[in-house]
Amino acid sequence: MAGRLSIFAGSGELVPHAVVAAKAAGYKVQVLALTPRDDLAGVKVVSADIANPLGIIWSLKIFRTSHIIMAGGIHLPDKARQDLIRFAAGADADADAAEAIAVPVGDAALAGLAGVLKKMTGAELVGIEEIAPELLAGRGHICGPEPDQGVEQSWRQALETAKVIGAMDIGQAAVLSGMRVIAVEDIGGTDDLITRVGDLARAGLAGDGSTPLVLAKAMKPQQPGFADLPSIGPTTVENCASNGISIIAVEAGRSLIVNRASVADLADKHAITVVGVSLDDG
Incomplete structure (x- = not known):
């Protein structure tokens, strides 16, 4: 399944392991760092701003990403979650406040991102256990x-x-x-x-x-x-x-x-x- 892998990287100990496992599996790897990381030597690291999803899409396309993994802890305020979910749903980011309150903001609600990322970049979201089953x-x-x-x-x-x-x-x-x-x-x-x-x-x-x-x-x-x-x-x-x-x-x-x-x-x-x-x- 090796190809070109982008890792959405949050905080924590899982991210370096994901990088090592992905490279060992034969992937070309880039890291889209959602939090500052200074412990990822030997791999391309791009600072990613969750408030700029189109910028993230551009980084995925430029790298010709075939697969995406999410690794590490990511803590988003409700406003950022709402904007991200609207982007995934194709909704107007300037929706009124009443509509904003109705948007679910939990982690599971972010599952809709898989579809929009696939549609816009062609990349598949996979679990880290697919490249590192020993975890x-x-x-x-x-x-x-x-x-x-x-x-x-x-x-x-x-x-x-x-x-x-x-x-x-x-x-x-x-x-x-x-x-x-x-x-x-x-x-x-x-x-x-x-x-x-x-x-x-x-x-x-x-x-x-x-x-x-x-x-x-x-x-x-x-x-x-x-x-x-x-x-x-x-x-x-x-x-x-x-x-x-x-x-x-x-x-x-x-x-x-x-x-x-x-x-x-x-x-x-x-x-x-x-x-x-x-x-x-x-």
């Missing part, structure tokens, strides 16, 4: 200490909670203590969620030691596979260790583990259990 989390114990008996129900409930908030296009993650929901991800992202949980634990409101704090990440039910699959990496493990979370559960086959060797080393160091869970297992 996908499998089922069962992945790394860190073997889990204690009796905690499976807690991490399944955490994953189900993440699915519920995902269906509302709020976030991809939730933290539970036993069967009690402690906090869920919002627009601030997973790192912010973990920090909030740590603040609650330090205030004595969560994580008293009788039940472990469980972080679960799951793909939104309505989310297209090419857009922002839930992921964890070394930073996730470090943040969990600093904030009292001792189990990380990810949706098997629909979540990514970035820098797996480092994740495993840190999971062992901090006694963080990482598991892949499929809700289809019953």
